[in-house]
Amino acid sequence: ALRVLTGITTSGTPHLGNYAGAIRPAIAASRMPGVESFYFLADYHALIKVQDPARVQRSTLEIAATWLACGLDPAAVWFYRQSDVPEIAELNWLLTCVAGKGILNRAHAYKAAVDKNASEGVDEDAGISAGLFMYPVLMAADILLFNANKVPVGRDQVQHIEMARDFAQRFNHLYGEHFVLPEAAIEDSVATLPGLDGRKMSKSYDNTIPLFVPKSELKKLIAGIVTDSRLPGEAKDTEGSALMDIFRAFANAEESAAMAEAFKQGIGWGDAKTKLVEQIDREVAPMRERYEALMAKPQDIEALLRDGAARMRAQYATPFMGALREAVGLRDLS
Numbered sequence: 001a002l003r004v005l006t007g008i009t010t011s012g013t014p015h016l017g018n019y020a021g022a023i024r025p026a027i028a029a030s031r032m033p034g035v036e037s038f039y040f041l042a043d044y045h046a047l048i049k050v051q052d053p054a055r056v057q058r059s060t061l062e063i064a065a066t067w068l069a070c071g072l073d074p075a076a077v078w079f080y081r082q083s084d085v086p087e088i089a090e091l092n093w094l095l096t097c098v099a100g101k102g103i104l105n106r107a108h109a110y111k112a113a114v115d116k117n118a119s120e121g122v123d124e125d126a127g128i129s130a131g132l133f134m135y136p137v138l139m140a141a142d143i144l145l146f147n148a149n150k151v152p153v154g155r156d157q158v159q160h161i162e163m164a165r166d167f168a169q170r171f172n173h174l175y176g177e178h179f180v181l182p183e184a185a186i187e188d189s190v191a192t193l194p195g196l197d198g199r200k201m202s203k204s205y206d207n208t209i210p211l212f213v214p215k216s217e218l219k220k221l222i223a224g225i226v227t228d229s230r231l232p233g234e235a236k237d238t239e240g241s242a243l244m245d246i247f248r249a250f251a252n253a254e255e256s257a258a259m260a261e262a263f264k265q266g267i268g269w270g271d272a273k274t275k276l277v278e279q280i281d282r283e284v285a286p287m288r289e290r291y292e293a294l295m296a297k298p299q300d301i302e303a304l305l306r307d308g309a310a311r312m313r314a315q316y317a318t319p320f321m322g323a324l325r326e327a328v329g330l331r332d333l334s
């Protein structure tokens with residue numbers, strides 16, 4: 001079977017970008033025959049960016065409820081919280097010991113942080129945690145523990161999958177063939193949604209449109225999307241328009257073409273925003289109702305997550321980790 005793995009960092013409230021870019025395609029993929037899906041709440045990853053325990057906890061609940069509201073069937077897939085699986089942290093160490101530091105030096109997220117420090121004239125490692133530096137190793141552990149062979153990612157994540165392959169190859173070379181080399185499934189059809197400020201919509205930029213805000217709030221947020229100063233009657237550019245980009249993610253080809261034509265014909269920004277609200281709400285409203293019902297029973301979500309991790313560990317993580325421990329010369333605890 002094809003093993004597909006998707007994680008979302010528990011660093012804030014899930015947004016339209018997480019939905020269109022990860023959740024919707026992952027749920028569609030899980031319904032394909034011959035696919036075994038792994039979905040996890042990446043709370044160890046969240047600690048790299050968020051040092052607010054209440055935020056991590058709230059986000060964990062929100063992201064779990066979002067997956068369920070969007071149609072994930074917990075009986076048909078593996079659904080777990082990363083930190084409920086101690087084997088991930090353990091494998092993280094084994095991989096740390098085979099990961100080349102020079103490779104990690106080249107990781108995009110770390111390099112971007114170093115470059116930012118350089119441009120600001122401060123010490124190049126100022127404010128950078130070893131967690132940020134080591135992030136690709138933890139991601140490799142997430143993937144390799146399940147021998148996931150397909151990892152759907154955006155272009156910016158391809159490098160991390162290549163690093164996971166590299167660590168896996170090195171481990172296999174030293175200790176025998178334990179790991180399948182994972183491949184990135186690049187989702188080119190999935191656009192990166194811009195946020196309210198025009199940058200990538202991201203939980204850590206606080207520029208998001210949360211997926212399940214009430215419709216009245218959705219209206220307010222969309223009213224805040226930055227547009228140019230063209231008046232009604234003046235033709236608008238679809239290229240580089242955040243409004244158009246978000247619209248496309250919630251529309252079929254025909255509806256997108258009609259909206260592009262309306263832009264050309266000079267639709268007013270107010271009208272365009274109203275259309276966008278309706279377009280999103282049509283898809284989101286039924287899921288929003290389920291989300292609210294789920295959020296009212298956090299203890300049910302908690303029980304589901306614990307059960308998911310327990311079953312998954314028994315099936316995969318614990319025995320595999322035992323074999324890996326033995327392979328490197330440690331005691332098999334399984």
Ligand code: ATP
Pocket residue numbers: 007008009010011012016017018019020021022049153154191192193194200201202203204205
């Ligand atoms: P953080 O700021 O904590 O990294 P994020 O909101 O940028 O959070 P992640 O949790 O890292 O997102 O990513 C979860 C999934 O959502 C990934 O598959 C990622 O590609 C996708 N995703 C995140 N932001 C967007 C976006 N703006 N457009 C499309 N997909 C996105």
